[in-house]
Amino acid sequence: MYALQANPPSIAVAVATAGVLLVVAFVLGLVGSAVARRLSNPVSKYRLLYGGVILPFALLAYVVVRSTGFGPALLGTALADGSTLLGALLTAFLELFAAGLVGLAAYAPTVRGVREARNIDLSTGRALARMTRWVLGVSVVAAAVLVPLERGSSTIVTMALLAVFVGGVQVAAPWMIPLLRTTRRPTDAAADRLDTLRERAALSVRDTRVLETESEETASATVRGPPGYRRLFVTSTFLEAFDDETATALLAIQAGRIRTRVLARTMGTVLAAVVPLFVLFEDVGPTLPLLGASVAAVLGGLWLTRRGVRAADDDAAERVGPDTVADALERYAAVHEMEPNRRRLSNPLSKTPALGDRIDRLRAQETAR
Incomplete structure (x- = not known):
């Protein structure tokens, strides 16, 4: 996390970077969808597009928005102080959610292609609303996990926390899924x-x-x-x-x-x-x-x-x-x-x-x- 600095990250740079990522993601989804629709077995190709292209791009977007200080720039120096738990959690959530929105921007133009490939009546608005709920929930959970991992005092402690998290996801899944899905x-x-x-x-x-x-x-x-x-x-x-x-x-x-x-x-x-x-x-x-x-x-x-x-x-x-x-x-x-x-x-x-x-x-x- 970002420590308190005399010169906080520029909000203009952070927002502009996020905007560029959103545009690139939308074009990526548009082009990927156009290609998938023209290939044999398009439904499988859409699944490959989501897992092999859009998800990695969203992860890359997270690395980029974090490197530009997106969270601290939006929160301001006081709240984004990495020494406070609240500031660290809010910063992590904002950066994760921003990356999730980049993924949604890439997903949006693919809905129409999936609708035609599967011959179903799935509106883009409804699909995006459902995915936004999922991204929001995952961002909250991931932020709650990422901050303690980053604050681990040693590699052993960090790995132990990671193992606890992986096991905790399995234990909590019956209650987490209803929060993310209807x-x-x-x-x-x-x-x-x-x-x-x-x-x-x-x-x-x-x-x-x-x-x-x-x-x-x-x-x-x-x-x-x-x-x-x-x-x-x-x-x-x-x-x-x-x-x-x-x-x-x-x-x-x-x-x-x-x-x-x-x-x-x-x-x-x-x-x-x-x-x-x-x-x-x-x-x-x-x-x-x-x-x-x-x-x-x-x-x-x-x-x-x-x-x-x-x-x-x-x-x-x-x-x-x-x-x-x-x-x-x-x-x-x-x-x-x-x-x-x-x-x-x-x-x-x-x-x-x-x-x-x-x-x-x-x-x-x-x-x-």
């Missing part, structure tokens, strides 16, 4: 149906919440929370778009991911990759070996995560049958207007095997029976 309790009829589906899928959770997707039409199910208080989140489209057999198979995959600890593998990858970087930033180790260790942790962790996903598919196949799981994945792709992609070699930077490869693998299991 949720509701399932109706009596839906609750009865979900109880039956979960029993068939061998998915044990404490309760269920329905995520309102409205015209977004995203059909998904996920489980979050620690053992003993796991909560199932299903979208309203999931309940409407899938029959019982398909829904059971998709829930069985979620049950398999719990048993194979896919989420734990992902979190472990993050921690293993970040630890060498913290040591590097403290200048207590050789640069290249530490960077190599971080890259190796990412590649190794993602490989383990992909294995966990395949093991979860196998677990679900044992429960409901390989063909049933394969059919469910194909139905999932059809609802989202996706063409299941296939790769000769796994993407080393992906935590999930290609959907088409997962389907082919399940079909082969059925044939081998």
Whole structure:
């Protein structure tokens, strides 16, 4: 954080920099959307655009706005004094939220393309309102975490705080998600149906919440929370778009991911990759070996995560049958207007095997029976 200075950062420079980033982000989203719409399997390409281009640009924007003193410039010298907890929190929030707005500027021109690619009635205003709520919530949480991490008295303390944060996210997820997304309790009829589906899928959770997707039409199910208080989140489209057999198979995959600890593998990858970087930033180790260790942790962790996903598919196949799981994945792709992609070699930077490869693998299991 910025310490109290006689010459605080220039608000003109900070605001101008943020403005340039917003314009560049909008153009980036506009061009990226135009390219994605013209490629085969555009829905998958939009997902790649979000994860591979827009998100990294938003992270870059955070680095830039922070380097220009955006938070201190807006708050003024007194509040932005890094020695006060309030000033540090406000500064971190403003800079994180500014980076989030840059990401929203890139996201905005893509909504129309996604709407046409998936043939859904999703207004740009509604999509931006939903994403703004998410960005606001994430900025608050990230600021509350970033400040203590930066104030860690040593590398060991900082890494310990990071580990606590990663674990805390898992523990708090059942309560955090309703703050970031609109949720509701399932109706009596839906609750009865979900109880039956979960029993068939061998998915044990404490309760269920329905995520309102409205015209977004995203059909998904996920489980979050620690053992003993796991909560199932299903979208309203999931309940409407899938029959019982398909829904059971998709829930069985979620049950398999719990048993194979896919989420734990992902979190472990993050921690293993970040630890060498913290040591590097403290200048207590050789640069290249530490960077190599971080890259190796990412590649190794993602490989383990992909294995966990395949093991979860196998677990679900044992429960409901390989063909049933394969059919469910194909139905999932059809609802989202996706063409299941296939790769000769796994993407080393992906935590999930290609959907088409997962389907082919399940079909082969059925044939081998």
